[in-house]
Amino acid sequence: MSGETTASSGDGRVVALCGGVGGAKLALGLQTVLGERLHVVVNMADDFEHLGLHISPDLDTVLYTLSGLSDRQRGWGRADESWNFMAALAEVGGETWFSLGDRDLALHVERTRRLAAGESLTGIAADIAKRLGLTAQLWPVTDDPIRTIVVTPDEKLAFQRYFVAHRCEPAIRSIRFDGADKARLSAGVRAALQPEGLRMVVICPSNPYLSIDPILAVPGLRDAVRVAGVPVVAVSPLVGGQAVKGPTRKIMDELGVAADTEAIAAHYRGLIDGLVIDAGDAVGARAVDLPTCAVPTLMTDDASKVRLAQDVLAFGDALCGSTSVR
Numbered sequence: 001m002s003g004e005t006t007a008s009s010g011d012g013r014v015v016a017l018c019g020g021v022g023g024a025k026l027a028l029g030l031q032t033v034l035g036e037r038l039h040v041v042v043n044m045a046d047d048f049e050h051l052g053l054h055i056s057p058d059l060d061t062v063l064y065t066l067s068g069l070s071d072r073q074r075g076w077g078r079a080d081e082s083w084n085f086m087a088a089l090a091e092v093g094g095e096t097w098f099s100l101g102d103r104d105l106a107l108h109v110e111r112t113r114r115l116a117a118g119e120s121l122t123g124i125a126a127d128i129a130k131r132l133g134l135t136a137q138l139w140p141v142t143d144d145p146i147r148t149i150v151v152t153p154d155e156k157l158a159f160q161r162y163f164v165a166h167r168c169e170p171a172i173r174s175i176r177f178d179g180a181d182k183a184r185l186s187a188g189v190r191a192a193l194q195p196e197g198l199r200m201v202v203i204c205p206s207n208p209y210l211s212i213d214p215i216l217a218v219p220g221l222r223d224a225v226r227v228a229g230v231p232v233v234a235v236s237p238l239v240g241g242q243a244v245k246g247p248t249r250k251i252m253d254e255l256g257v258a259a260d261t262e263a264i265a266a267h268y269r270g271l272i273d274g275l276v277i278d279a280g281d282a283v284g285a286r287a288v289d290l291p292t293c294a295v296p297t298l299m300t301d302d303a304s305k306v307r308l309a310q311d312v313l314a315f316g317d318a319l320c321g322s323t324s325v326r
Helices: 020-036 057-067 084-091 102-116 119-130 159-163 187-192 208-216 221-226 248-254 261-267 283-287 302-318
Strands: 014-020 039-043 049-050 053-054 137-142 147-151 155-157 174-180 200-203 232-235 274-278 292-295
Touching: 014 020, 014 208, 020 039, 020 057, 020 200, 020 302, 039 057, 039 187, 049 159, 053 102, 057 102, 057 137, 057 155, 084 102, 084 292, 102 119, 119 137, 119 187, 137 187, 147 159, 155 159, 174 208, 187 221, 200 302, 208 221, 208 248, 261 274, 261 283, 274 283, 274 302, 292 302
Parallel strands: 014 039, 014 200, 039 137, 200 232, 232 274, 274 292
Antiparallel strands: 049 053, 147 155, 147 174
16 A cells, blocks of 8 residues: 555545455455445456357356356356256257256347347446446456466367366366457456555455456556555455355465465465455464455354444555555
8 A cells, every 4th residue: 555545434436356156255245335436347368159149157256146146056147047058959960068048048149149230248248237226336357358278298278168168177287368468457456456436445355366366457447546645455365265156276286385374375466465365264363464354254144244344444544544555
């Protein structure tokens, strides 16, 4: 953090960088507390073309979660879903490795139609978010194509092939974000990160390597965060050295990174001013060279999501005026 904050504690915008399921849970808690003052910047590098449709997995997870439409048992897709389309697709020999529910299918069809008509991902996302009743502002990090590629010992896999078709089984040697160097920040993201009226930036407990890094890879994003002059707080995705959901721990092991608080802090070093960790990981925080806040981070219901959101906001506000580590 450099300089003074431009919004007093309790006021102003909060920008949250967010991936899919884990990040969306905290985003829901933040939306409950902040309403329209929350701006969620979403990873778009998981997007891909499937069955002729433009699929945006992380964006849709955030949309469904913040609108109350998500399937909480599966952790993805819409609640009260049916699967007639997938059954019919299998009958005619179509690709069924990536499941599209009947209700979910409507969103992909409409997005693809509007993109073909010349609309931007940002404009489409904003309109659908409004129609689904979100109070938070939702921003794709870019309207330009970025694609996560997972490099394994045997082949290079598009992210959804690795994540869904191969169930994260191949070992990861490296990760790259094709197209990131040419991508441009969406206008909504640039506006949300303007210093005037900005309270803080929150990095949600999404996978740092697969969900947050592709956001940070878009040229201008890191610089905009650095010069915003507000606290930047990351929330660790680890609880007791394990990921609550997804392949975070597996990836850290394969990349030779210790699955602990110190490694998460090191990953974001130079960008963040403080790290929120689970209360059970407090001992490991002693080796971290920046402020930490140890609170329960496991979000099992709406109340725990709101409590964590309140803890994160209070921690960020407490960092105001502190000496920068960046």
